[in-house]
């Protein structure tokens with residue numbers, strides 16, 4: 001059976017590794033940290049059914065919960081938009097539990113783990129990836145390297161140009177994030193819209209959230225530039241002004257991380273290599289959620305590898321994975337466009353879009369992919385006195401639908417010429433963040 005090497009114990013890597021090992025492949029995961037110990041110490045938003053279906057474990061009610069409804073704020077914080085999940089709220093579960101279930105499932109299926117191994121680069125033979133190099137100079141080879149090393153993957157970053165894979169992201173495509181869960185300073189119960197989301201918080205590109213739970217409070221900061229504890233302390237003080245329930249004691253988290261918030265890699269596979277999860281920028285660009293997508297991508301990669309009966313693992317044979325992923329998520333680059341268009345506005349313009357309800361909850365979640373003529377007409381009525389702002393936003397909203405169509409034109413069978421022609425088209429749709 002073929003040898004599959006997984007670089008990093010990312011969510012998608014654990015999932016696809018487990019599925020492949022179950023089918024008899026020799027799968028080894030090389031990773032820097034123990035996947036359970038290093039998992040974030042907090043609850044994340046993800047669909048628990050996907051975890052249950054994959055691992056065969058049924059979670060009980062104490063192991064899963066649901067998110068409260070959202071309240072969105074523009075920079076002035078004067079005219080928030082409240083959104084409702086209706087009867088279908090997103091779920092949440094502990095990240096450590098998720099990591100434990102995936103790791104146990106992988107181990108039970110026969111995946112080998114090599115922990116405390118820092119990968120520094122891909123090993124290549126011309127344009128074929130043949131293995132990885134570790135910090136202490138060791139080389140490990142395999143028939144296929146699956147890159148689950150996260151957004152700063154040293155494997156992806158060291159690929160030769162001949163692989164045709166974008167090695168690096170640009171400024172403005174990654175969130176520098178902090179999340180901390182604090183005690184509650186009073187008994188104020190959470191209201192229906194206890195998940196408060198602040199777009200361009202205090203006029204800075206990025207977002208923050210403040211969540212009031214029954215027995216804790218929760219702060220997340222996401223910015224496009226790195227920041228440290230000093231900034232966290234300043235934002236804590238600012239939140240405290242209108243959230244007296246925010247306590248002083250950090251209970252959990254207090255962690256800094258990075259989240260890709262951009263379109264996925266256009267080419268995520270080449271000879272001997274496939275990227276999954278954050279290493280391929282597989283997140284929802286508005287929220288930064290990547291767990292569900294990584295698990296779904298694991299099924300796609302698994303099916304593609306199984307179909308490669310000879311185990312050639314070339315760009316051509318791995319292309320079905322690349323194709324399926326892009327087609328299935330073709331609406332997400334439109335969300336990225338709307339996000340960047342909104343963040344490129346001056347804070348007072350974003351306030352105006354909220355005040356006049358030119359932007360609504362549907363825009364915030366769909367990236368304009370659902371914008372119909374009727375909705376846009378209604379927005380023109382409300383925004384007529386601010387036409388330039390409106391036109392810009394309407395253009396971005398319409399681009400959401402257009403962009404999905406362009407993404408779906410990805411060639412079904414890989415040919416370099418066709419890929420380059422398609423890539424040229426999708427690159428033209430990108431809206432760059434001006435002042436990250």
Ligand SMILES: Cc1cc2nc3c(=O)[nH]c(=O)nc-3n(C[C@H](O)[C@H](O)[C@H](O)COP(=O)(O)OP(=O)(O)OC[C@H]3O[C@@H](n4cnc5c(N)ncnc54)[C@H](O)[C@@H]3O)c2cc1C
Pocket residue numbers: 007008009010011012030031032033035038043044045046117118119120148149150151153154177178179256257258259276277278279282283288289290291292294
């Ligand atoms: C603050 C924060 C909050 C988030 N909240 C949510 C949420 O609520 N819902 C959601 O769906 N997503 C959330 N995300 C995003 C989510 O964490 C990722 O999208 C998801 O985990 C997929 O990333 P990954 O597993 O591919 O990569 P990672 O989680 O980065 O995992 C990479 C793996 O590779 C290993 N590794 C990295 N570098 C090396 C190296 N050099 N050598 C060896 N091993 C290495 C790491 O130890 C790790 O095991 C959040 C992210 C952050 C930072």
